[in-house]
Amino acid sequence: MSLAVTPGDVAPVLVELGFVVLVLAGLARLADRTGFSPIPFYLVAGLVVGGGGVIGLDLGDDAVAVGSEVGVVLLLLTLGLEYTAEELRSNLRVGLPAGLVDLVANAVPGAVVALVLGWSATAAVLLGGVTYISSSGVISKVLADLDRLGNRETPSVLSILVMEDLAMAVYLPVLAVLLAGGSLVAGLVSVAVALAAVTVILFVALRHGATISRALLSRSDEALLLGVLGLTLVVAGVAAQLQVSAAVGAFLVGIALGGPAQERASLLVRPLRDLFAAAFFFFFGLQIRPSDLVPALGAALALAVLTALTKVATGWWAAGRIGIARPGRLRAGTALVARGEFSIVIAGLGVAAGIEAELGPVAAAYVLLLAVTGPLVTRWSDHLAAALPGAPRRPRTPGKT
Protein backbone atom coordinates (compact mmCIF):
# COMPACT_ATOMS: atom_id res chain seq x y z
CA MET A 1 0.00 0.00 0.00
CA SER A 2 1.42 3.36 -0.95
CA LEU A 3 1.16 6.39 1.26
CA ALA A 4 -1.10 8.13 -1.28
CA VAL A 5 -4.31 6.54 -0.06
CA THR A 6 -7.48 7.51 -1.83
CA PRO A 7 -10.36 8.40 0.49
CA GLY A 8 -12.22 5.24 -0.50
CA ASP A 9 -9.33 3.06 0.72
CA VAL A 10 -8.94 4.70 4.06
CA ALA A 11 -12.23 3.63 5.61
CA PRO A 12 -11.66 -0.13 5.68
CA VAL A 13 -8.06 0.32 6.83
CA LEU A 14 -9.16 2.49 9.73
CA VAL A 15 -11.89 0.07 10.73
CA GLU A 16 -9.57 -2.91 10.52
CA LEU A 17 -6.81 -1.15 12.45
CA GLY A 18 -9.33 0.04 15.01
CA PHE A 19 -10.54 -3.49 15.62
CA VAL A 20 -7.00 -4.76 16.02
CA VAL A 21 -6.18 -2.03 18.55
CA LEU A 22 -9.41 -2.75 20.43
CA VAL A 23 -8.52 -6.43 20.67
CA LEU A 24 -5.06 -5.49 21.93
CA ALA A 25 -6.66 -3.14 24.46
CA GLY A 26 -8.81 -5.99 25.75
CA LEU A 27 -5.73 -8.21 26.03
CA ALA A 28 -3.74 -5.50 27.84
CA ARG A 29 -6.61 -5.27 30.31
CA LEU A 30 -6.60 -9.03 30.77
CA ALA A 31 -2.83 -9.01 31.25
CA ASP A 32 -3.15 -6.30 33.88
CA ARG A 33 -5.90 -8.21 35.72
CA THR A 34 -3.93 -11.44 35.79
CA GLY A 35 -0.62 -9.78 36.55
CA PHE A 36 1.13 -11.19 33.49
CA SER A 37 3.16 -9.39 30.87
CA PRO A 38 0.98 -8.45 27.87
CA ILE A 39 3.65 -9.65 25.42
CA PRO A 40 2.48 -13.29 25.20
CA PHE A 41 -1.11 -12.11 24.83
CA TYR A 42 -0.21 -9.89 21.86
CA LEU A 43 1.77 -12.73 20.28
CA VAL A 44 -1.16 -15.11 20.60
CA ALA A 45 -3.51 -12.49 19.17
CA GLY A 46 -1.24 -12.17 16.14
CA LEU A 47 -1.11 -15.93 15.76
CA VAL A 48 -4.87 -16.29 15.96
CA VAL A 49 -5.67 -13.41 13.64
CA GLY A 50 -2.90 -13.94 11.08
CA GLY A 51 -2.78 -15.91 7.85
CA GLY A 52 -3.58 -19.56 8.52
CA GLY A 53 -4.91 -18.60 11.92
CA VAL A 54 -8.45 -19.10 13.16
CA ILE A 55 -9.71 -15.81 11.79
CA GLY A 56 -7.33 -15.35 8.87
CA LEU A 57 -7.57 -11.60 8.74
CA ASP A 58 -5.66 -10.18 5.80
CA LEU A 59 -3.61 -7.31 7.16
CA GLY A 60 -1.23 -7.46 4.24
CA ASP A 61 -0.54 -3.75 4.27
CA ASP A 62 2.47 -1.79 5.30
CA ALA A 63 0.80 0.13 8.10
CA VAL A 64 1.30 -2.58 10.73
CA ALA A 65 4.76 -3.41 9.35
CA VAL A 66 5.97 0.19 9.64
CA GLY A 67 4.31 0.40 13.05
CA SER A 68 6.21 -2.67 14.18
CA GLU A 69 9.52 -1.19 12.95
CA VAL A 70 8.80 1.93 14.98
CA GLY A 71 7.93 -0.38 17.89
CA VAL A 72 11.42 -1.90 17.85
CA VAL A 73 13.02 1.55 17.70
CA LEU A 74 10.94 2.80 20.64
CA LEU A 75 11.58 -0.36 22.69
CA LEU A 76 15.31 0.25 22.37
CA LEU A 77 14.97 4.00 22.94
CA THR A 78 13.16 3.48 26.24
CA LEU A 79 15.72 0.86 27.19
CA GLY A 80 18.49 3.42 26.63
CA LEU A 81 16.53 6.02 28.58
CA GLU A 82 16.37 3.65 31.58
CA TYR A 83 20.02 4.13 32.36
CA THR A 84 22.30 7.10 32.65
CA ALA A 85 25.72 6.97 31.02
CA GLU A 86 27.28 7.03 34.49
CA GLU A 87 25.27 3.99 35.62
CA LEU A 88 26.42 2.07 32.55
CA ARG A 89 30.03 3.05 33.08
CA SER A 90 30.18 2.11 36.75
CA ASN A 91 28.23 -1.07 36.15
CA LEU A 92 30.60 -2.14 33.38
CA ARG A 93 33.44 -2.20 35.90
CA VAL A 94 31.61 -4.15 38.59
CA GLY A 95 29.31 -6.37 36.57
CA LEU A 96 31.64 -7.70 33.89
CA PRO A 97 32.32 -11.16 35.39
CA ALA A 98 28.61 -11.88 35.96
CA GLY A 99 27.84 -10.49 32.51
CA LEU A 100 30.31 -12.85 30.86
CA VAL A 101 29.02 -15.88 32.79
CA ASP A 102 25.50 -14.90 31.76
CA LEU A 103 26.53 -14.62 28.12
CA VAL A 104 28.31 -17.97 27.97
CA ALA A 105 25.75 -19.89 30.04
CA ASN A 106 22.74 -18.69 28.11
CA ALA A 107 23.77 -17.87 24.54
CA VAL A 108 25.75 -21.09 23.99
CA PRO A 109 22.81 -23.47 24.64
CA GLY A 110 20.67 -21.61 22.09
CA ALA A 111 23.38 -21.67 19.47
CA VAL A 112 24.15 -25.35 20.08
CA VAL A 113 20.51 -26.37 19.84
CA ALA A 114 20.25 -24.45 16.56
CA LEU A 115 23.24 -26.33 15.16
CA VAL A 116 21.81 -29.64 16.38
CA LEU A 117 18.61 -28.79 14.53
CA GLY A 118 20.74 -28.38 11.42
CA TRP A 119 20.34 -24.61 11.11
CA SER A 120 22.92 -22.30 9.54
CA ALA A 121 25.61 -20.54 11.56
CA THR A 122 23.77 -17.23 11.25
CA ALA A 123 20.57 -18.82 12.54
CA ALA A 124 22.60 -20.24 15.44
CA VAL A 125 23.85 -16.74 16.33
CA LEU A 126 20.24 -15.55 16.20
CA LEU A 127 18.89 -18.31 18.43
CA GLY A 128 21.81 -17.76 20.82
CA GLY A 129 20.71 -14.14 21.11
CA VAL A 130 17.09 -15.17 21.67
CA THR A 131 18.01 -17.45 24.58
CA TYR A 132 20.65 -15.09 25.99
CA ILE A 133 18.69 -11.98 26.65
CA SER A 134 16.31 -11.77 29.61
CA SER A 135 13.30 -9.50 29.43
CA SER A 136 14.18 -6.40 31.42
CA GLY A 137 10.59 -5.16 30.95
CA VAL A 138 9.00 -8.28 32.42
CA ILE A 139 11.62 -8.64 35.15
CA SER A 140 11.52 -5.08 36.45
CA LYS A 141 7.72 -5.28 36.60
CA VAL A 142 7.83 -8.59 38.47
CA LEU A 143 10.42 -7.29 40.95
CA ALA A 144 8.30 -4.22 41.64
CA ASP A 145 5.08 -6.25 41.92
CA LEU A 146 6.67 -8.70 44.36
CA ASP A 147 8.24 -5.86 46.42
CA ARG A 148 11.70 -7.15 45.70
CA LEU A 149 13.36 -3.96 44.47
CA GLY A 150 14.74 -3.34 47.96
CA ASN A 151 16.01 -6.90 48.42
CA ARG A 152 19.71 -7.37 48.80
CA GLU A 153 20.00 -9.79 45.87
CA THR A 154 18.33 -7.34 43.46
CA PRO A 155 21.47 -5.34 42.55
CA SER A 156 22.99 -8.53 41.11
CA VAL A 157 19.87 -9.05 38.96
CA LEU A 158 19.81 -5.45 37.73
CA SER A 159 23.52 -5.53 37.03
CA ILE A 160 23.09 -8.55 34.74
CA LEU A 161 20.24 -6.80 32.92
CA VAL A 162 22.43 -3.75 32.34
CA MET A 163 25.24 -5.91 30.98
CA GLU A 164 22.81 -7.65 28.62
CA ASP A 165 21.61 -4.31 27.34
CA LEU A 166 25.17 -3.17 26.73
CA ALA A 167 25.87 -6.46 24.97
CA MET A 168 22.97 -5.68 22.62
CA ALA A 169 24.86 -2.58 21.46
CA VAL A 170 27.60 -4.88 20.16
CA TYR A 171 25.46 -7.87 19.21
CA LEU A 172 22.90 -6.10 17.03
CA PRO A 173 25.39 -4.44 14.65
CA VAL A 174 27.28 -7.74 14.26
CA LEU A 175 23.96 -9.45 13.58
CA ALA A 176 23.05 -6.81 11.01
CA VAL A 177 26.25 -7.58 9.11
CA LEU A 178 25.68 -11.34 9.34
CA LEU A 179 22.15 -10.98 8.03
CA ALA A 180 23.36 -8.87 5.11
CA GLY A 181 25.53 -11.83 4.09
CA GLY A 182 28.56 -11.66 1.80
CA SER A 183 32.04 -13.12 1.96
CA LEU A 184 33.95 -13.64 5.19
CA VAL A 185 36.45 -10.84 4.53
CA ALA A 186 33.77 -8.35 3.49
CA GLY A 187 31.79 -9.41 6.54
CA LEU A 188 34.70 -8.82 8.90
CA VAL A 189 35.28 -5.39 7.37
CA SER A 190 31.61 -4.54 7.80
CA VAL A 191 31.65 -5.73 11.41
CA ALA A 192 34.68 -3.54 12.05
CA VAL A 193 32.97 -0.56 10.43
CA ALA A 194 29.77 -1.17 12.37
CA LEU A 195 31.57 -1.49 15.72
CA ALA A 196 33.62 1.60 14.96
CA ALA A 197 30.39 3.48 14.24
CA VAL A 198 28.90 2.28 17.54
CA THR A 199 32.03 3.35 19.39
CA VAL A 200 31.93 6.80 17.79
CA ILE A 201 28.24 7.26 18.59
CA LEU A 202 28.78 6.00 22.14
CA PHE A 203 31.70 8.40 22.57
CA VAL A 204 29.64 11.34 21.28
CA ALA A 205 26.76 10.22 23.49
CA LEU A 206 28.87 10.10 26.66
CA ARG A 207 30.82 13.28 25.90
CA HIS A 208 28.15 15.51 24.47
CA GLY A 209 25.00 13.90 25.85
CA ALA A 210 24.48 16.86 28.17
CA THR A 211 24.64 19.33 25.27
CA ILE A 212 22.17 17.32 23.20
CA SER A 213 19.88 16.99 26.23
CA ARG A 214 19.96 20.73 26.86
CA ALA A 215 19.23 21.48 23.19
CA LEU A 216 16.21 19.16 23.21
CA LEU A 217 14.89 20.23 26.59
CA SER A 218 11.87 22.47 26.39
CA ARG A 219 9.17 23.62 28.74
CA SER A 220 6.66 22.17 26.34
CA ASP A 221 6.13 18.41 26.62
CA GLU A 222 5.07 18.39 23.01
CA ALA A 223 8.29 19.98 21.78
CA LEU A 224 10.40 17.63 23.90
CA LEU A 225 8.54 14.51 22.72
CA LEU A 226 8.70 15.46 19.05
CA GLY A 227 12.35 16.48 19.34
CA VAL A 228 13.40 13.21 20.99
CA LEU A 229 11.28 11.15 18.60
CA GLY A 230 12.60 12.94 15.52
CA LEU A 231 16.22 12.64 16.59
CA THR A 232 15.73 8.95 17.42
CA LEU A 233 14.15 8.11 14.08
CA VAL A 234 16.85 9.97 12.15
CA VAL A 235 19.70 8.32 14.07
CA ALA A 236 17.96 4.92 13.78
CA GLY A 237 17.54 5.41 10.03
CA VAL A 238 21.14 6.50 9.51
CA ALA A 239 22.32 3.57 11.67
CA ALA A 240 20.27 1.18 9.52
CA GLN A 241 21.86 2.68 6.40
CA LEU A 242 25.31 2.04 7.88
CA GLN A 243 24.17 -1.51 8.72
CA VAL A 244 24.59 -0.82 12.43
CA SER A 245 20.90 -1.68 12.93
CA ALA A 246 18.20 0.87 13.61
CA ALA A 247 17.63 -0.54 17.08
CA VAL A 248 21.16 0.22 18.23
CA GLY A 249 20.90 3.79 16.93
CA ALA A 250 17.77 4.30 19.02
CA PHE A 251 19.40 2.67 22.06
CA LEU A 252 22.38 5.01 21.85
CA VAL A 253 20.13 8.07 21.59
CA GLY A 254 18.44 6.89 24.79
CA ILE A 255 21.80 6.57 26.54
CA ALA A 256 23.01 9.96 25.28
CA LEU A 257 20.08 11.79 26.84
CA GLY A 258 20.56 12.68 30.47
CA GLY A 259 19.28 14.83 33.28
CA PRO A 260 15.77 16.28 33.22
CA ALA A 261 15.43 15.65 29.46
CA GLN A 262 15.99 11.94 30.07
CA GLU A 263 13.51 11.66 32.90
CA ARG A 264 10.74 13.56 31.18
CA ALA A 265 11.35 11.94 27.80
CA SER A 266 11.12 8.46 29.31
CA LEU A 267 7.71 9.33 30.77
CA LEU A 268 6.52 10.93 27.54
CA VAL A 269 7.70 8.17 25.21
CA ARG A 270 6.23 5.35 27.30
CA PRO A 271 2.63 5.50 25.99
CA LEU A 272 3.87 5.67 22.40
CA ARG A 273 6.20 2.76 23.08
CA ASP A 274 3.33 0.72 24.48
CA LEU A 275 1.27 1.32 21.34
CA PHE A 276 3.97 0.57 18.79
CA ALA A 277 5.49 -2.30 20.78
CA ALA A 278 2.04 -3.89 20.88
CA ALA A 279 1.94 -3.49 17.09
CA PHE A 280 5.36 -5.13 16.90
CA PHE A 281 4.48 -8.20 18.99
CA PHE A 282 1.18 -8.55 17.19
CA PHE A 283 2.90 -8.29 13.80
CA PHE A 284 5.45 -10.92 14.80
CA GLY A 285 2.58 -13.24 15.71
CA LEU A 286 0.88 -12.46 12.39
CA GLN A 287 3.84 -13.72 10.43
CA ILE A 288 3.71 -17.16 12.03
CA ARG A 289 1.30 -19.86 11.01
CA PRO A 290 -0.14 -21.55 14.09
CA SER A 291 0.23 -24.87 12.27
CA ASP A 292 4.03 -24.30 12.22
CA LEU A 293 4.00 -23.82 15.96
CA VAL A 294 3.17 -27.45 16.72
CA PRO A 295 6.32 -29.01 15.23
CA ALA A 296 8.42 -26.22 16.81
CA LEU A 297 7.01 -26.94 20.25
CA GLY A 298 9.39 -29.80 21.08
CA ALA A 299 12.52 -27.81 20.36
CA ALA A 300 11.11 -24.71 22.08
CA LEU A 301 10.20 -26.69 25.20
CA ALA A 302 13.61 -28.33 25.42
CA LEU A 303 15.28 -24.98 24.91
CA ALA A 304 13.04 -23.32 27.49
CA VAL A 305 13.81 -25.90 30.19
CA LEU A 306 17.53 -25.87 29.42
CA THR A 307 17.93 -22.09 29.35
CA ALA A 308 15.64 -21.56 32.34
CA LEU A 309 18.06 -23.74 34.31
CA THR A 310 21.12 -21.90 32.97
CA LYS A 311 19.57 -18.54 33.91
CA VAL A 312 18.81 -19.80 37.42
CA ALA A 313 22.42 -20.96 37.68
CA THR A 314 23.65 -17.55 36.44
CA GLY A 315 21.58 -15.63 38.98
CA TRP A 316 22.46 -18.09 41.75
CA TRP A 317 26.15 -17.58 41.06
CA ALA A 318 25.94 -13.80 40.65
CA ALA A 319 23.97 -13.34 43.88
CA GLY A 320 26.36 -15.68 45.71
CA ARG A 321 29.26 -13.39 44.76
CA ILE A 322 27.74 -10.55 46.78
CA GLY A 323 27.14 -12.75 49.81
CA ILE A 324 23.46 -13.56 49.43
CA ALA A 325 22.00 -16.63 51.18
CA ARG A 326 20.31 -19.53 49.39
CA PRO A 327 16.73 -18.20 49.23
CA GLY A 328 17.95 -14.90 47.80
CA ARG A 329 20.20 -16.64 45.30
CA LEU A 330 17.25 -18.66 44.06
CA ARG A 331 15.12 -15.51 43.84
CA ALA A 332 17.81 -13.83 41.74
CA GLY A 333 18.14 -16.86 39.47
CA THR A 334 14.45 -17.41 38.90
CA ALA A 335 13.85 -13.69 38.34
CA LEU A 336 16.15 -13.82 35.32
CA VAL A 337 14.28 -16.69 33.63
CA ALA A 338 11.70 -14.52 31.84
CA ARG A 339 12.46 -13.83 28.17
CA GLY A 340 10.37 -11.38 26.22
CA GLU A 341 10.61 -8.29 24.07
CA PHE A 342 14.26 -8.49 23.04
CA SER A 343 14.16 -12.17 22.18
CA ILE A 344 11.32 -11.28 19.81
CA VAL A 345 13.26 -8.29 18.47
CA ILE A 346 16.21 -10.57 17.63
CA ALA A 347 14.02 -13.30 16.14
CA GLY A 348 12.12 -10.64 14.20
CA LEU A 349 15.34 -9.50 12.50
CA GLY A 350 15.98 -13.09 11.42
CA VAL A 351 12.42 -13.58 10.20
CA ALA A 352 12.53 -10.34 8.21
CA ALA A 353 15.78 -11.47 6.57
CA GLY A 354 14.25 -14.88 5.81
CA ILE A 355 17.10 -16.73 7.49
CA GLU A 356 15.48 -19.90 8.83
CA ALA A 357 11.86 -20.88 8.39
CA GLU A 358 11.66 -22.56 11.81
CA LEU A 359 13.24 -19.66 13.71
CA GLY A 360 10.04 -17.61 13.99
CA PRO A 361 7.86 -20.42 15.35
CA VAL A 362 10.54 -21.73 17.73
CA ALA A 363 11.24 -18.23 19.09
CA ALA A 364 7.53 -17.46 19.45
CA ALA A 365 6.83 -20.71 21.31
CA TYR A 366 9.95 -20.20 23.43
CA VAL A 367 9.01 -16.65 24.47
CA LEU A 368 5.39 -17.68 25.08
CA LEU A 369 6.62 -20.38 27.45
CA LEU A 370 9.17 -18.31 29.36
CA ALA A 371 7.34 -14.97 29.46
CA VAL A 372 4.51 -16.79 31.26
CA THR A 373 6.36 -19.32 33.40
CA GLY A 374 9.34 -17.09 34.30
CA PRO A 375 7.35 -14.71 36.52
CA LEU A 376 5.40 -17.66 38.00
CA VAL A 377 8.57 -19.54 38.92
CA THR A 378 10.13 -16.55 40.64
CA ARG A 379 6.87 -15.84 42.51
CA TRP A 380 7.16 -19.31 44.05
CA SER A 381 10.91 -19.24 44.47
CA ASP A 382 10.86 -19.00 48.27
CA HIS A 383 8.78 -22.16 48.41
CA LEU A 384 11.18 -23.80 45.98
CA ALA A 385 14.09 -22.76 48.19
CA ALA A 386 12.45 -24.41 51.18
CA ALA A 387 11.92 -27.58 49.17
CA LEU A 388 15.53 -27.75 48.01
CA PRO A 389 17.58 -30.55 49.57
CA GLY A 390 19.43 -29.25 52.59
CA ALA A 391 17.15 -26.26 53.09
CA PRO A 392 17.94 -25.04 56.58
CA ARG A 393 14.57 -23.53 57.41
CA ARG A 394 10.90 -24.33 57.30
CA PRO A 395 8.97 -22.84 54.37
CA ARG A 396 7.78 -19.32 54.95
CA THR A 397 4.19 -19.14 55.93
CA PRO A 398 1.85 -18.18 53.10
CA GLY A 399 0.80 -14.56 53.16
CA LYS A 400 4.20 -13.51 54.36
CA THR A 401 5.85 -13.63 50.98
Place this chain on the structure above:
Amino acid sequence: MAEVAETQLPGVGVRYDFVTTDGDRIGVLVHRTGRRELLLYDDDDPDACGSVVRLDADDTHTLAELLGATQVSERLAELQQDIEGLTIDWLPVAATSACSGATLREAALRSSTGVSIVAVVRGTETIPAPGGDFQLLPGDTAVAVGTPEGIKELFGLLQSGARTGP
Protein backbone atom coordinates in the same frame (compact mmCIF):
# COMPACT_ATOMS: atom_id res chain seq x y z
CA MET B 1 25.12 7.07 64.21
CA ALA B 2 24.94 3.73 62.43
CA GLU B 3 26.83 3.33 59.18
CA VAL B 4 24.45 3.72 56.24
CA ALA B 5 25.21 1.63 53.15
CA GLU B 6 24.35 3.19 49.82
CA THR B 7 23.62 0.93 46.83
CA GLN B 8 22.99 2.17 43.29
CA LEU B 9 20.17 0.34 41.52
CA PRO B 10 20.57 1.07 37.80
CA GLY B 11 17.29 2.10 36.22
CA VAL B 12 15.54 2.23 39.61
CA GLY B 13 17.25 4.60 42.02
CA VAL B 14 19.33 4.34 45.18
CA ARG B 15 18.90 2.11 48.22
CA TYR B 16 20.12 3.13 51.67
CA ASP B 17 20.13 0.66 54.54
CA PHE B 18 21.60 0.18 57.97
CA VAL B 19 21.39 -2.17 60.95
CA THR B 20 19.66 -0.77 64.02
CA THR B 21 21.12 -1.03 67.52
CA ASP B 22 18.62 -3.85 68.07
CA GLY B 23 20.01 -5.76 65.08
CA ASP B 24 17.20 -5.19 62.58
CA ARG B 25 18.05 -4.07 59.09
CA ILE B 26 15.97 -1.24 57.72
CA GLY B 27 16.35 0.79 54.57
CA VAL B 28 14.92 3.37 52.25
CA LEU B 29 14.65 2.95 48.50
CA VAL B 30 14.62 6.30 46.73
CA HIS B 31 13.19 5.87 43.26
CA ARG B 32 14.42 8.16 40.52
CA THR B 33 10.89 9.52 40.33
CA GLY B 34 11.29 10.74 43.93
CA ARG B 35 8.91 8.11 45.32
CA ARG B 36 10.28 6.34 48.39
CA GLU B 37 9.86 2.90 49.86
CA LEU B 38 10.52 2.09 53.49
CA LEU B 39 12.14 -1.34 53.65
CA LEU B 40 11.94 -3.57 56.70
CA TYR B 41 14.11 -6.63 56.23
CA ASP B 42 12.95 -10.05 57.25
CA ASP B 43 14.37 -11.74 60.36
CA ASP B 44 14.30 -15.24 58.83
CA ASP B 45 15.72 -14.19 55.48
CA PRO B 46 17.87 -11.08 55.94
CA ASP B 47 18.26 -10.57 52.18
CA ALA B 48 14.53 -10.10 51.63
CA CYS B 49 12.18 -7.35 52.69
CA GLY B 50 9.62 -8.64 55.16
CA SER B 51 7.51 -5.61 54.43
CA VAL B 52 7.68 -2.61 52.15
CA VAL B 53 5.84 0.64 52.76
CA ARG B 54 5.35 2.95 49.78
CA LEU B 55 5.62 6.64 50.62
CA ASP B 56 4.80 9.60 48.39
CA ALA B 57 6.32 13.03 49.01
CA ASP B 58 3.67 13.94 51.61
CA ASP B 59 3.99 10.66 53.50
CA THR B 60 7.76 11.04 53.57
CA HIS B 61 7.44 14.49 55.15
CA THR B 62 4.93 13.26 57.70
CA LEU B 63 7.07 10.30 58.69
CA ALA B 64 10.25 12.37 58.85
CA GLU B 65 8.48 14.89 61.05
CA LEU B 66 7.16 12.19 63.38
CA LEU B 67 10.58 10.59 63.71
CA GLY B 68 12.35 13.93 64.00
CA ALA B 69 9.79 15.71 66.21
CA THR B 70 11.14 14.60 69.59
CA GLN B 71 14.69 15.40 68.55
CA VAL B 72 13.70 18.87 67.38
CA SER B 73 11.94 19.73 70.66
CA GLU B 74 14.90 18.40 72.68
CA ARG B 75 17.24 20.62 70.70
CA LEU B 76 14.94 23.61 71.10
CA ALA B 77 14.87 23.15 74.89
CA GLU B 78 18.68 23.08 74.96
CA LEU B 79 18.85 26.18 72.86
CA GLN B 80 16.46 28.04 75.16
CA GLN B 81 18.50 27.15 78.21
CA ASP B 82 21.61 28.52 76.56
CA ILE B 83 20.04 31.93 76.05
CA GLU B 84 18.05 32.00 79.27
CA GLY B 85 17.91 35.57 80.51
CA LEU B 86 18.78 37.02 77.13
CA THR B 87 16.42 38.70 74.68
CA ILE B 88 16.77 39.13 70.96
CA ASP B 89 15.01 42.06 69.34
CA TRP B 90 14.80 44.05 66.12
CA LEU B 91 15.30 47.75 66.80
CA PRO B 92 14.79 50.53 64.21
CA VAL B 93 17.39 53.35 63.91
CA ALA B 94 15.61 56.73 63.78
CA ALA B 95 16.97 59.78 61.92
CA THR B 96 16.65 61.73 65.17
CA SER B 97 19.02 59.37 66.99
CA ALA B 98 22.48 60.62 67.92
CA CYS B 99 23.76 57.24 66.80
CA SER B 100 22.50 57.64 63.27
CA GLY B 101 25.49 58.40 61.05
CA ALA B 102 27.91 57.24 63.75
CA THR B 103 30.06 54.10 63.54
CA LEU B 104 29.44 51.37 66.09
CA ARG B 105 32.73 52.20 67.76
CA GLU B 106 31.81 55.90 68.10
CA ALA B 107 28.36 55.02 69.43
CA ALA B 108 29.92 52.61 71.95
CA LEU B 109 26.53 51.00 72.50
CA ARG B 110 27.84 47.75 73.93
CA SER B 111 29.89 49.39 76.66
CA SER B 112 26.97 51.60 77.68
CA THR B 113 24.11 49.06 77.51
CA GLY B 114 25.78 45.63 77.52
CA VAL B 115 23.81 44.74 74.39
CA SER B 116 25.48 43.31 71.28
CA ILE B 117 24.32 44.25 67.79
CA VAL B 118 24.69 40.91 66.01
CA ALA B 119 23.34 42.02 62.63
CA VAL B 120 21.91 45.01 60.80
CA VAL B 121 19.06 44.84 58.29
CA ARG B 122 19.40 47.53 55.63
CA GLY B 123 16.68 47.53 52.98
CA THR B 124 16.57 43.99 51.59
CA GLU B 125 20.12 43.29 52.74
CA THR B 126 21.25 41.79 56.01
CA ILE B 127 24.75 42.56 57.29
CA PRO B 128 25.80 39.90 59.81
CA ALA B 129 28.26 40.70 62.62
CA PRO B 130 28.93 44.34 61.75
CA GLY B 131 32.41 45.57 62.80
CA GLY B 132 33.43 48.67 64.72
CA ASP B 133 33.74 50.73 61.51
CA PHE B 134 30.18 49.93 60.50
CA GLN B 135 28.13 53.12 60.16
CA LEU B 136 24.52 53.10 61.34
CA LEU B 137 22.10 54.91 59.02
CA PRO B 138 18.55 56.07 59.58
CA GLY B 139 16.10 53.39 58.46
CA ASP B 140 18.43 50.52 59.51
CA THR B 141 17.14 47.82 61.79
CA ALA B 142 19.59 46.56 64.39
CA VAL B 143 19.29 42.95 65.52
CA ALA B 144 20.31 43.10 69.17
CA VAL B 145 20.94 40.46 71.86
CA GLY B 146 21.12 41.37 75.54
CA THR B 147 19.22 41.63 78.80
CA PRO B 148 15.63 42.97 78.57
CA GLU B 149 16.73 46.15 80.41
CA GLY B 150 19.70 46.65 78.09
CA ILE B 151 17.49 46.19 75.04
CA LYS B 152 15.03 48.77 76.39
CA GLU B 153 17.91 51.20 76.92
CA LEU B 154 19.29 50.61 73.44
CA PHE B 155 15.83 51.14 71.94
CA GLY B 156 15.78 54.61 73.54
CA LEU B 157 19.28 55.43 72.26
CA LEU B 158 18.42 54.43 68.70
CA GLN B 159 15.23 56.53 68.80
CA SER B 160 16.37 59.82 70.34
CA GLY B 161 19.95 59.59 71.38
CA ALA B 162 18.93 60.65 74.87
CA ARG B 163 19.99 58.25 77.52
CA THR B 164 17.20 56.90 79.65
CA GLY B 165 19.48 55.10 82.04
CA PRO B 166 22.26 56.30 84.28
